Amino acid sequence: MRKWTADFSKLVFTHVLLIGVPTIFYYCLRLGGMSLINLHMAIATLFLIGSAIIFVESTTALTRRFATTQTPPPRNRFDRFARKFKRAIGSGGRRLPVTDTPVPRCTVLVAAYLPNEQDIILETLHHLLEVVRRPQAGLEIILAYNTPVNLPVEDELRQLAAQHPELQLVRVEDSRSKAENLNAVLDRVTGEITCILDADHHPPADCFERAWRWLEYNYDVVQGRNVIRNHQQNLLTQNIAIEFEMVYGVAHPAKSYLMDSTIFGGSNGYWRTEALQRIRFNPAMLTEDIDASMRTLLSGYRIVHDRSIVTTELAPADFNSFWFQRKRWSHGWLEVSLKYQRRVWKSKKLTLWQKVYWTYLLYYCVLYSLIALQILPLVLSLALHPVITVPEENPYLWFSTIATFSSGIYATLVTMRISAQRYPLWYYLQHAVFIFFYTIMKNMISIVGLYDHLHGFNRWVVTPRTSAQRQRLQPVSRPALPAPSVPSSGLESSEAS
Amino acid sequence: MTRAPTHHAQRIAWIEAIRVLAVVMLLLYHAQLLFTGYAFTPKPTGLEANLQQLATPTPLTEQGWLWWFVSLMSWFGYQFVDVLVLVSGFSLVRSLQGRPLQTGRFLRKRLLRVLLPYWVVAVLAYPILWAIANATNGYMPDLWHIFAGLTFPLLFDFSGDMLLRTNLSWWVVPLILSFTLLFPWLWMLLERWGKANLLWVSLGLTLVYRAIAVYWLDGHPVYVVLDSTAGWQPFALFLAKLSTFVLGMVVGVLAIEQRGPLMWQFRRALLIGLLLYLTGFVAQFYRLGWVIADLLLPIGLTLVCMAVFRPMAHPNWVKQMLVWLGKHSYSYYLVQFFVVDRAIKLIVRDDARLYTLLLPGMIVGTLILAMVVEATYPVLRSFGAGVIRDLDFVLHRSPTASALPSWHPQVGEAVFYRGLSHWKVLKTERLLDEHEMLLCQISDGQRSLWVPEADLEPSETAAAETEANDTTPFSL
Numbered sequence: 001m002r003k004w005t006a007d008f009s010k011l012v013f014t015h016v017l018l019i020g021v022p023t024i025f026y027y028c029l030r031l032g033g034m035s036l037i038n039l040h041m042a043i044a045t046l047f048l049i050g051s052a053i054i055f056v057e058s059t060t061a062l063t064r065r066f067a068t069t070q071t072p073p074p075r076n077r078f079d080r081f082a083r084k085f086k087r088a089i090g091s092g093g094r095r096l097p098v099t100d101t102p103v104p105r106c107t108v109l110v111a112a113y114l115p116n117e118q119d120i121i122l123e124t125l126h127h128l129l130e131v132v133r134r135p136q137a138g139l140e141i142i143l144a145y146n147t148p149v150n151l152p153v154e155d156e157l158r159q160l161a162a163q164h165p166e167l168q169l170v171r172v173e174d175s176r177s178k179a180e181n182l183n184a185v186l187d188r189v190t191g192e193i194t195c196i197l198d199a200d201h202h203p204p205a206d207c208f209e210r211a212w213r214w215l216e217y218n219y220d221v222v223q224g225r226n227v228i229r230n231h232q233q234n235l236l237t238q239n240i241a242i243e244f245e246m247v248y249g250v251a252h253p254a255k256s257y258l259m260d261s262t263i264f265g266g267s268n269g270y271w272r273t274e275a276l277q278r279i280r281f282n283p284a285m286l287t288e289d290i291d292a293s294m295r296t297l298l299s300g301y302r303i304v305h306d307r308s309i310v311t312t313e314l315a316p317a318d319f320n321s322f323w324f325q326r327k328r329w330s331h332g333w334l335e336v337s338l339k340y341q342r343r344v345w346k347s348k349k350l351t352l353w354q355k356v357y358w359t360y361l362l363y364y365c366v367l368y369s370l371i372a373l374q375i376l377p378l379v380l381s382l383a384l385h386p387v388i389t390v391p392e393e394n395p396y397l398w399f400s401t402i403a404t405f406s407s408g409i410y411a412t413l414v415t416m417r418i419s420a421q422r423y424p425l426w427y428y429l430q431h432a433v434f435i436f437f438y439t440i441m442k443n444m445i446s447i448v449g450l451y452d453h454l455h456g457f458n459r460w461v462v463t464p465r466t467s468a469q470r471q472r473l474q475p476v477s478r479p480a481l482p483a484p485s486v487p488s489s490g491l492e493s494s495e496a497s
Numbered sequence: 498m499t500r501a502p503t504h505h506a507q508r509i510a511w512i513e514a515i516r517v518l519a520v521v522m523l524l525l526y527h528a529q530l531l532f533t534g535y536a537f538t539p540k541p542t543g544l545e546a547n548l549q550q551l552a553t554p555t556p557l558t559e560q561g562w563l564w565w566f567v568s569l570m571s572w573f574g575y576q577f578v579d580v581l582v583l584v585s586g587f588s589l590v591r592s593l594q595g596r597p598l599q600t601g602r603f604l605r606k607r608l609l610r611v612l613l614p615y616w617v618v619a620v621l622a623y624p625i626l627w628a629i630a631n632a633t634n635g636y637m638p639d640l641w642h643i644f645a646g647l648t649f650p651l652l653f654d655f656s657g658d659m660l661l662r663t664n665l666s667w668w669v670v671p672l673i674l675s676f677t678l679l680f681p682w683l684w685m686l687l688e689r690w691g692k693a694n695l696l697w698v699s700l701g702l703t704l705v706y707r708a709i710a711v712y713w714l715d716g717h718p719v720y721v722v723l724d725s726t727a728g729w730q731p732f733a734l735f736l737a738k739l740s741t742f743v744l745g746m747v748v749g750v751l752a753i754e755q756r757g758p759l760m761w762q763f764r765r766a767l768l769i770g771l772l773l774y775l776t777g778f779v780a781q782f783y784r785l786g787w788v789i790a791d792l793l794l795p796i797g798l799t800l801v802c803m804a805v806f807r808p809m810a811h812p813n814w815v816k817q818m819l820v821w822l823g824k825h826s827y828s829y830y831l832v833q834f835f836v837v838d839r840a841i842k843l844i845v846r847d848d849a850r851l852y853t854l855l856l857p858g859m860i861v862g863t864l865i866l867a868m869v870v871e872a873t874y875p876v877l878r879s880f881g882a883g884v885i886r887d888l889d890f891v892l893h894r895s896p897t898a899s900a901l902p903s904w905h906p907q908v909g910e911a912v913f914y915r916g917l918s919h920w921k922v923l924k925t926e927r928l929l930d931e932h933e934m935l936l937c938q939i940s941d942g943q944r945s946l947w948v949p950e951a952d953l954e955p956s957e958t959a960a961a962e963t964e965a966n967d968t969t970p971f972s973l
Contacts, residue, residue, distance in 0.1 A: 028628035029631050029632075032630075280927075280928045295928065298930070341887065455875070
C-alpha cells in the first residue's frame, strides 16, 4: 500500500515554494521600507468573503429547510411567535406537496472494489435487502464490482443472490474504477429511479419515498446526506464526522436552498434513470461524481439536496487513507474546475446566481488554497523584520481576523444544533479547537494535489478499508431524521471511496 | 512502440556535452568580465598586443595556476555563442528525422519552445530583481524596459537592445528567433539547391556582409569593446552567422546519410579542429580577421569538443547525465547572467578569494535555478493556456463544448494519441456533456487510459505529421 510519506518531498517542495520563497520575497520588500499593508488587506478580504459565506450558509441551514411534509402543532406561545416571525422574514421550511403517485420501480446500484471492500459488502447488501422499503412496483439491487483475483466472498455473494432474486451480481472485467463499474451496468437498469451507493453506505428505509417527492416535481437528481458511522474510532474519524455534518447538513443544503443548485456527491444520490443513462460517468476523471454533476447541470437537468435522506458511511480511520482520499478529491475538483468553469460562465441553463455559486466552488476555491496561504509568509516576513511592527491598529485586519475565527465556531455551533446524529459535546469542542489545524492540513493536501495535477500524476489510490475498521464498527444507530438545517464550509463531497 | 522513448535516443550525448560546456563557459565569461571590469576583451591590435594584455596579472591569476588557467579560458567563453549557432542548425535538421517539414507546425512549436522558457524566466526574474533592488537599494530596470522584457517579442529588435537593461546575455534570444524563422526557408533552399550550393551561397553572403559590417558600417564583433560608428549591432544580425547555421544544417543532413565530419575519427577531427581554431583565434585580433574569425572558431571548437567528448560519453550513465544536463542548457543560459551579476555586485564585489569560492556555487546555483524554471514552465504554460482558453471561450459569440469531430474512432482501430503512435481503441463510452461526447479507452499494450475522442487522430493522418519540438532552443 502506498504511504502518504511518499508525498512528503512534494509537500516540502510546494510549501518551500509557496511559503519559503514568498517569505524571503516579502522580507526583501520590507527591507526596502514597504509595509505591504495593501497585500495584507487583500488577503484578509479573501478570508472575509469565505467567512461571510459560512455565516450566510450556516444561518440559512439553521433557519430554513426542505422536505417538511408534516408540521407538528406549536408547542407553546413562544413557538407560535417564532414560527410567525420566521414566516415574516421569509425563513422557515418549504412545504412540499404530498406525493400523489406511488413510488415507481427502483434500482440500487452498488459499486465496489472487492479486494478492498470484501469485508463490508455483505453487510451493506443485507442492509439493502432487509431494511430499505420496497416500492410496490419493485426494487432491484445491482452490485457492480471489480476484482483482479477471485475472492471467497464472491461465493457468499452468489449464495445471497440465489436467495434474493432481486439481487444481481455483475463482475466488471478490466474495470479499474467506480465509473467503469457503474457504466457497465447502467443499460441493464430497469427501475425508474436509480440510487447510487458505495459499498459502505447504508441508506434509510424510506429513502426512495423521500427522493420521489423531488423527482416527481421536476428534479432529476436528489442528493442525500452522508454521515459517519465509525465516528467513535479515533480523533480523526470524530473530526471527519463533524466535518461531514457541516458539509452535508449545512453547506450543501444551504446552497441548494439559496441557489437551487448542488452536487451529486458520488453516493446516496437518487437519479431519474433516464437522465443517468444519458449522463453516465467519465472514467478519465478522478472525481467522476463531480464531473457528472457538472455535465448534469450544464445539460439542463436539476439537482437538489435533501438532507433528510441520511445514509451512514465509513470515514478513513488512519492518516494514510485520509491523505490519499483528500488528495484525490482536491485533485479531482481541480480537474473539474479547469474543465467546466468557463462553460459555467457561458451556460444558458444556469442563472446568474448559480454561476456565481459555481465560480465560488470551482475557481475561487482553487485559488483560495493558494492565496490564503500567503498570510503565512506575510506574517513570517513581518516577524523576521527588525523594525516594522504588526499593523495592530488596523481595524479592518482585526475585523477580518475575528470574522474568520468566529465563522468556524458559528458553523460548528449550527452543526451541533442540526446534526443528523447526536454526538458527544466534546466532539464539537475538539473540532472547534482543531478546525484551524484541520483546515491547514486539508489545504496542504490540496496543494500537493495541485502539484500532482500540474505534473500529470493522476493515479487513483483507493481509500483502504481494513478488516480492523469493520470489526470496530458500532451497531448502526438510526439517525435523527430529519434534522433542521445547518452550517457550511468546504466543498468536499466526492464520496467515492 | 511509442515515440516518447525515442526522444531521448535522438539526442546525441556528446552534442549535449557541447551545449552544457557552452553555457557554462558563457557564465564564466560573463562572471569574469563583471568581476574584473572588462579587464580583457579582444582588440584589433594584433596577436602580440593581445597576448601581452592577457599576460597582465589580475587578482584571479594570483590565486594559483588552476585559476590562472580557468581565467585564461574564461576570457574566450564568448566563442561558444557561435558554437551554439552551429549546433542549432545541426539539431534542427536531426529533429526532422528525414520527414518532410510542415512549416506551420514547425514554427508554432519551435517559437513556443524558444519563447515559453524565456517568458517563464522573465516572469520569475522581474519580481526577484525588484525584491533584491528593494532590499539592497540596487539596480532595477525601468518600467519601459520591464514591459519590453515581459512582452518580448512585441518590441522585437534584431539585436535585443530592449532586453539588455534586464540581462546582457539576452541579446541571443532574438538571434535564436531569427534562425527559427529562417529555418523552413533555408530547408526549402537546401532541398532545392542542394547542400553544397546552399553552403557556398550562405558563406558568400556571410563573408560579404561581415566585410561590409567591418569596413563600411564600421562595426565590430559582439565581444569586442571599442568605440565605433555602428558598434556591435551589425554582428548581432543573423547574417553575420548565417553560414555557421547553414553549415550545421548541412552537417546534420550528412550525418543522416552517415557521412561528413561526424564520421571523422578522433585524430582527424582533433587536428582539423585545432588548425581551424588556431587560425580563427589569431584572426580575431585583426580587423581583417573579424570577417572570418567567427566562422572558423565554432567549427574548430566543435570538432575539438567532438573529438574529446565523443569517447567520454560512451558509458550509459554519462549519456543519461549529459542528456539531462543538455535539456536545461537553454534555461541555464537565460538565467546565468542574473546569477553572476547579482552575486558579484552584491556579494563578491572585488574580493578575488570570495570570487573563486563562489564561482562553483554560481555554476551549480544557476543549474538549480534552471531546473526550477523547467519545473515552473509547465505550470505557467498551463496557467497561461488556461487563461487564454477561458477568455476565448467567454468572448466567443457561439462557443461549443468542443468542435464536433468529423471522424469517430472505432473499437479495434489504431490511433494516434497526442502524437504518439501504436495505440488501439479498446472500448468506447458515449456520455452527455451538453452534446454527446465519445470517450475512448485506448491501450498501447502496456497501459490503458480513457481519453476524449478529440485527443485522438486517425493513424494515417498523424503519421504524416512531423515534430519540430524535440530539441532545445540551443538547437539552440
